[in-house]
Amino acid sequence: MNRDGFHFAPAAVAIVWFACWIGAASGQEGRERSQDGAEPSPPLTISPDEPGDRLSRIESRLRQLESHDQQLQKRYDDLTRRYLKLREQFNGPVIGAEATNADGQGVPGGLDFGLSSLSWIQDEKSGNAEDAEQSGEEGSVRRQSGAGGAGIRTGSSRPQRLPFGQAPRTPFVSVPGAARVQSGTSGPGVRVAVTTGQAMGDYVERRGPYVPDMRPVALGASVQFREGLQVRSTDEFFTMEFHNLSQLDYREFSQTGDALHDNFIIPRQRWYFQGDVTPYATYYTVINRGYGSLDILDSWVDFNFAPKYKEQFQIRVGRMKTPYTYEYIKISESDLIAPERSLFVGNFADNREEGAMVHGRLFDNIMEYYAGVFNGPRRSFQGFNNSKNFNGFLNFKPFVNTDIGWLKNLNIGGSMNGGIGRDPIQPAALTTANDQSPATSAAVLNVSPTFLIFDPKTFENGARAQWSGDVAYYYKSFTFLGGYQGGFQDYSLERSGTSTSAAVFGAFASGAFAGVGNSKVTRVPLTGWSVAASYFLTGEQITRRVYLTEPIRPFGYYNGRLNPGAIEVYSRISNLQLGDQVFTGGIANPAFWANRATAIDTGVNWYWNHYVRMYFDWQHSMFNQPVFLSESKSSKHQDLFWIRTQVFF
Secondary structure: OOOHHHHHHHHHHHHHHHHHHHHHHOHHHHHHHHHOOOOOOOOOOOOOOOOOOOHHHHHHHHHHHHHHHOOOOOHHHHHHHHHHHHHHHHOOOOOOOEOOOOOOEEOOOOOOOOHHHHHHHOOOOOOOOOHHHHHHHHHOOOOOOOOOOOOOOOOOOOOOOOOOOOOOOOOOOOOOOOOEEEOOOOOOEEOOOOOHHHHHHHHHHHHHOOOOOEEOOOOEEEEOOOEEEEEEEOOOEEEEEEEEEEEEEEEOOOOOOOOOOOOEEEEEEEEEEEEEOOOOOEEEEEEOOOOOOOOEEEEEEEOOOOHHHHOOEEEEEEEEEEOHHHHHOOOOOOOOOOOOOHHHHHHOOOOOOEEEEEEEEEEEEEEEEEOOOOOOOOOOOOOOOOOOOOEEEEEEEOOOOOHHHHHHHHEEEEEEEEEEHHHHHHHHOOOOOOOOOOOOOOOOHHOOOEEEEEOOOOOEEEEEEEEEEEEEEEEEEEEEEEEEEEEEEEEEOOOOOOOHHHHHHHHHHHOOOOOOOOOOOEEEEEEEEEEEEEEOOOOOOOOOOOOOOOOOOOOOEEEEEEEEEEEEEEEEEEEEEEEEHHHOOOOOOOOOOOOEEEEEEEEEEEEOOOEEEEEEEEEEEEEEEEEEEEOEEEEEEEEEEEEEEEEEO
């Protein structure tokens, strides 16, 4: 042993002896902690039978002690965080509490009304003896009093008391991994919570033994504002989020005519209601007013059979966005790069239908899948024949779990849909600056360049098949979206005369679609593509277009200067082509319309804050032949100058 080692050994022996003394003094505490899940302490004695010289054994024990110290420190830090969260829940201010969304972005000035504390106020009134006898526990049932519907409570009802010293379950605790993900919705995404289903067990325990006419357990709730207004029961058995989307456009056209005119319009006013009812069901309802009347846009429920695995598999039933193309299923109307969708997707995506769909994410989030069966007609509430359409979508993120940072958010997707139908035509007109609208709504012709209108007697009659390949890439402040679509649609023209079905149904004929059939079918090929790119000049970064961004410096004058908000520049080119069969088959008039269109959108998105956004867009549209503008005017191109204001929370 060298001279340095000789001097080091006595000091090391002293350190180990001191550690042994400390370990003996705290041995009982260590045993208690090990019962609570902590790592047991390593043996602190040095056996002469261990291999190696004494100095090596001492150094080995020192490394073990250091490792154990790190484990204890980690546990201490975790307990400290839990204590601070509980203290903040009960003692924090009612207004101005810090709100952190699921993506870790702080929202200044978040509101927490702290209503969860109300559920633990104990009612000191004596219970109703008859109610107590009927239920076997305080306030757990209501007495039926002859009223229909919900019934009337006749006895006193009090929240169930907690055992002394037991604190309520803390709401709104951020759980690592419980991030908001988009799940085929329009507007907000759906929160996929990491849960083992214990909330259901807690609920049953609080409810107590079953008795006839039993009411659900009264649960305290807390209210908080983040992206939207959130209401949650204290055990998260029930949640609800409310969102609002308001869009106002001013559109000015370089060439106008009848019916195209400069206009102020409201393309979308929507109210969203979403949340959980038990850990096994998620609901989503959207009310919309656009070019048509106020109506239900979406109404579906996701069911899962094991909350722990809900991210991997869920069943959705109701009216929903059908899974076709990345642009449509993964990006909502409030988060698009340009104000509206690309030409093929905006005109020929299946839009919303009623049906059933399975969806989830597998292989550690590398693959996302959607597969569903739907009625068939685009943008419909019901089908008009016995056959059903199939839709499927796959999206891969092959590098999401690697250390290749610049490829982590590369998405490669593919989708298809198909079926056989005999349905009213949808859409009845093809436009460059509009999503699909009801076939009965003529308002769309006033606000968007129109390059083809189908013959009024046209209906969809036969097979339909479409496919799409998509690429989406996000890297820091840069976004790229690309897609190529194709397929075909069978059309027919109604024969002259009145069918027996139409005569029988009378005024109901249009609703039952009892038109006069035609054996002549025209198959029209469809192709399209789009490429879009955007970049945040102010440095914001995104990994997907869901809820978009919290600006680095939200717009406004503060901190002694005017702050810009977030500024995103973008450009997109999209193309849509219909085969010449649309003219040769008499489906549309070639003297008035074009069957090929290209639109270039260039502009700036200005985000004032997380909730307010303004679009400034110039759209230049080009057609393969002149399209009708008025009795004396036709044109092969159109220019649209477009300003949109949007508030979404």
